[in-house]
Amino acid sequence: SARSVLDHIQGEDLLVSCYYIDCGMNAFAISPAQLYSNTPSDFDFKLESLAQEFSTLSEFAEHLAANVDIVFPVIHGKFGEDGGIQELLEKANVPFVGTPSNECLRAFDKHNASLELDAQGFLTVPNFLVEKDKLATSELEEWFRSINLNKENGKVIVKPTRAGSSIGVVVAYGANEAAEKAEGIFSEGIDNKVIIEVFLEGGCEFTAIVLDVGTANNSEPIVLLPTEVELQSSISSDIQEDTIFNYRRKYLPTQQVAYHTPPRFPAEVIDCIRKGVSLLFRHFGLRDFARIDGWFLPSPATSLPSSENGVKFGNTEYGAVLFTDINLISGMEQTSFLFQQASKVGFSHSRILRTIVQHACSRFPSLVTSNNAWTALSRKMQSAKQALIIPNGTCKQKAFVIFGGDTSERQVSLMSGTNVWLNLQGFDDLDVTPCLLAPSNGYSSHNEDFSESSRDVWTLPYSLVLRHTTEEVHAACFEAIEPERVEITSRLRNQVMKELERALSKQDWFAGFDITDEQPIKYSLQQWIDYVKEAKAVVFIAVHGGIGEDGTIQSLLESAGVPYTGPGPIASRTCMDKVATSLAVDHLASYGIHTIPKDVRAREELLKSSLVDIWNDLKAKLQTETVCVKPARDGCSTGVARLRCPEDLEVYANALRGTLPRLPANCLSKVPEIQFGNSLSQSNLMLSCTFTLIYIC
Incomplete structure (x- = not known):
């Protein structure tokens, strides 16, 4: 998220400085270049020599007060969305983007937020709170009975009350397993409070970005086009996974999730979602932007215990709308929901982020003058781009x-x-x-x-x-x-854009939309x-x-x-061809450039010949005890594995024979999961040696 924000807001009209807080709550001023590492651990060890460390968080806040105009917090989860960083900035009188500390604390705790939703007349998912060292299985079993859920195998979701990005979210069956999963969350140190919720079987998950377009401290939330999250079970019969929107499905490439913006819900349901999200934004006192998640349950709402006490917000002719999670700092990586939904209604990455920052600046009188100068230059640059x-x-x-x-x-x-x-x-x-x-x-x-x-x-x-x-x-x-989707999307898009333009046209800094509906x-x-x-x-x-x-x-x-x-x-x-590359490099031997000893085998040879004989022949030819195998015409480490014995070669050959998409972890000696590419089913195998290296192509 930080890398994405940096990419899209920096320019000649805006100077961006980067700061990092590590797991030990130590603050550093870092070079923007550090953000282009894969993970924080890639630069953590360099901080002592490459970054400016602050002795305390208070010193860090004092530095910010003296050196920056406004802070954009991009810390997800603890300290970022629970009010921690916000309270630090408030005490130092540092302007920042987003919701104040007390409101963050109130909305971030899933259990407390659920209680408040229920008190405000919203449909809620039945849940049970478990605190560390206070788990009473008998009380949990009684809760199962109270909501007519089988205590032996009733399906529930177990998750931390104060964690983000689906961290620690798991499925459990029955009271005993739910208790075990809760203890697992405690033992991992993720949180000391866990919420157990009814699994909404047959429900459709959605998420909605809300943008504050009001003036100064007058909130005017407008909800963008929500996104339906369609989940599918694992396509591999040998891998059993419950259908939940977990961390992997949310952030990593997988064929088990699809997004639909706007959702494939009836228009009345989408209107209910947008109205509900707007009400929640106002009620919880949120600012600038947020993301709110929930479920559409296309079944009678009377099946939910929370609907028994009279009419609740979320009841529609087509089913029930329930809100479950309030995300104070929505994910902002390149393909996140913030950018997906913003791009549907005319905002580029840069424009939506700058809109959020400029709106935050409008709350602080000391920033209005500089904000106007920034706006003038931004408009000039935008005109040139268009x-x-x-x-x-x-x-x-x-x-x-x-x-x-x-x-x-x-x-x-x-x-x-x-x-x-x-x-x-x-x-x-x-x-x-x-x-x-x-x-x-x-x-x-x-x-x-x-x-x-x-x-x-x-x-x-x-x-x-x-x-x-x-x-x-x-x-x-x-x-x-699809003609029907084109009509629905166009109508909803125009509706949201009119709402946005009507509100944003009052702002001096709004320069119009910059994406057309193509x-x-x-x-x-x-x-x-x-x-x-x-x-x-x-x-x-x-x-x-x-x-x-x-x-x-x-x-x-x-x-x-x-x-x-x-x-x-x-x-x-x-x-592209490792064999051809090797032959070409061989001609450079006179210049002192050498290649790794290797052997090339046809795929068919491995599938039809004696693997023991091949293994022994490779050991003799390459003078090695173990080998590394890889395709000759593929990249990104596809199909690369270290083979330590004839049995490993047999496992690998069987994977080729069955054209498996991957080898699960531990199928080979001391080897994690191996991803196979299309080329393995079409080409030869190349084997070479460096220490213990063999290539398959």
Whole structure:
């Protein structure tokens, strides 16, 4: 989130400084470059030499008071959303974005928030609070009985009351297992209070971003288009998982979740969600922005105990709407719900973040003057970006960023392409279009042989790029062109945009929306190349593996006279194939450059020959006791494993024979889960040795 915020708000009109608080609650002023590490642990060990440490949090707050105009807290969970950082800033009189400390504390605790929701007349999910060292199984069993839930196998959700990002959220069956799962959360130190909720079987999860567009301290929340979170069970029969929106499904590439914005709910239900979220924002005293999650239960609301005491907010003709979680600092990574929903109603990443910051500035008289100066420069920069002619009188250079494909590297390609596209948009002299390369027959099956007619390229509107997987983007393209969805989305989008414009037009700093409502367009690969050529555009190739790196796309673009980034067809073809690369490098031996001893085996040979004989032959030829195996024409460590004995080779060969998508952890000696790519079912195996290295291609 911090990296994303930095990427999209910094500019010549805004100076951004970065600060980091580690797990020990030590504060540091860090270089923005540190944010581009994979995880904090990648730079934690460098802090002593590369960062300015503050002796106490109070000293840190004093530094902020003297050196910054406003703080944007991007700490999720404890200390970030429970009022901790907010209280520190309030005591030092430092302006900040977001909700005050007392209101954060009140809304962040899931159990307390649930009690307040119930008191305010909202439908709520039946729940039971468990505190550390105070768990009484008999009381928990009585709660199961009170809500007509079987104490032996009744399905419930067990989660910390004060943690974010679905941390520690698990499913349990029956009172005893629920108690065990609660004790597990306590023992892990996640929280000392746990809430046990009824599992809403048949319910549909949703989440909604709410934006405060009022003036100064007068709150005026407007809810953007909510998102339906569609979950599916694991596609692998050997992996059993409960269908919950857990940490992995929320943040990592997986084919077990799909997002629909707006939800596929009746219009009355969507109106109820938006009205409820707005009421909650006001009631809890939230500021600037937030995300509120809940469930739509398409069944009679009378089945919920909380509806027994009369009419509750959330009852609709079509089912019940329940609100469950209030997120004070919504996730802000590149493809988060904040940006997905904002992009549907005309906001780019930069515009929505700047709108949030500028609204926060309007609450502080000392920042109004600087905010006006910032606004004037921002508008000038925005006008230049929107114009087809840049200030020196020349036309913008058109660029197409292509990503995706159908290899095991397609998800990495999506992340790379999204990052390239978003960053190139920051240049005033470029007009950038994101494009998805996808198999014509979809991702359910793959073409073994490449032909121009076997691949489609979709030009994408802004909002459709913001997904975790290529499968999601591909499915979203088809959903976006369905006539019924087009009509519903357009109507709801216009409604929200009118509400936003009516409120934001009162603000001096609002410069209008910067994203239009476009449709995705599908081309064959050759049609797309012809289109790019006609547009006199340059292509940024961000397709990893397959035809993106083996010279195929390069050859097609070169033949059409279309400029592109990266090496040409011959270099691409050579470097993509590890065998060809090795042979090429062998010619540099006279320059002191050497390759690793290796062997290459056909896939069919491993499947049909004696694996013991092959193993012994490899040991003798490579002079090694263990080997590392990898595909010859794939990347991103796909299919790479260390084999320590003939039995490991047999397991690997059986995976190839069965074309398994992955090998679970511990199938091989001391080896974690192995991901396999498409190329393993189509090509030979390459074996080489460095210490204990073997390659399969």
